[in-house]
Amino acid sequence: xxTATPELARIPKPGLQRSPxxxxxxxxxTPAPGEGFALTIAQREVAKLKFAHEHDRHxxxxxxxxxxxxxASLAGRGPILGDVLITLDLFRLREADVVxxxxxxxxxxxxxxxxxQRRFVDDVNDExxxxxxxxxx
Numbered sequence: 001x002x003t004a005t006p007e008l009a010r011i012p013k014p015g016l017q018r019s020p021x022x023x024x025x026x027x028x029x030t031p032a033p034g035e036g037f038a039l040t041i042a043q044r045e046v047a048k049l050k051f052a053h054e055h056d057r058h059x060x061x062x063x064x065x066x067x068x069x070x071x072a073s074l075a076g077r078g079p080i081l082g083d084v085l086i087t088l089d090l091f092r093l094r095e096a097d098v099v100x101x102x103x104x105x106x107x108x109x110x111x112x113x114x115x116x117q118r119r120f121v122d123d124v125n126d127e128x129x130x131x132x133x134x135x136x137x
Contacts, residue, residue: 034078035069041084042068049099056104063107064088066121071129090128 042065051057068087072079088094093103109116 035072038069038072038079038084039065041065041079041081042087045081045084045088046093049093050097051099051104053101053104056099056101056107058111059107059109060093060099060104062111062117063120064091064093066110066117067124067129070121070124074126074129086129090124 039061042061046057046061046064049057049060051060064084064087067090068079068083071083071087085094091103091106093099096103106120110120
């Protein structure tokens with residue numbers, strides 16, 4: 001009968017550590033546990049929005065997810081619905097009945113370029129994400 005590897009001898013997984021270390025400088029990112037879940041939540045919330053041009057939806061989902069994951073990582077936890085809602089409010093996407101193409105321009109091409117995603121996330125500073133908002137969470 002084999003025995004399980006003791007937890008003390010096991011190498012900790014970076015995504016499961018309670019306070020992941022953050023690399024300095026732009027383009028290094030901020031790891032968070034379960035940050036892929038931000039995309040699931042973002043897809044669900046962006047599906048509630050109406051777009052003037054439907055082809056913008058995928059880029060917006062990706063942009064919202066990566067910024068929400070950054071916000072969650074600043075708190076050292078995985079993403080939650082509140083992170084996505086605050087990110088949507090940061091870009092004022094929940095304000096309008098129909099999201100115009102003009103409002104989607106900053107998100108253009110994000111779904112297909114990791115470099116564009118990194119640049120997009122790096123342009124949102126930490127202070128913007130940590131500000132309290134009046135959103136209905």
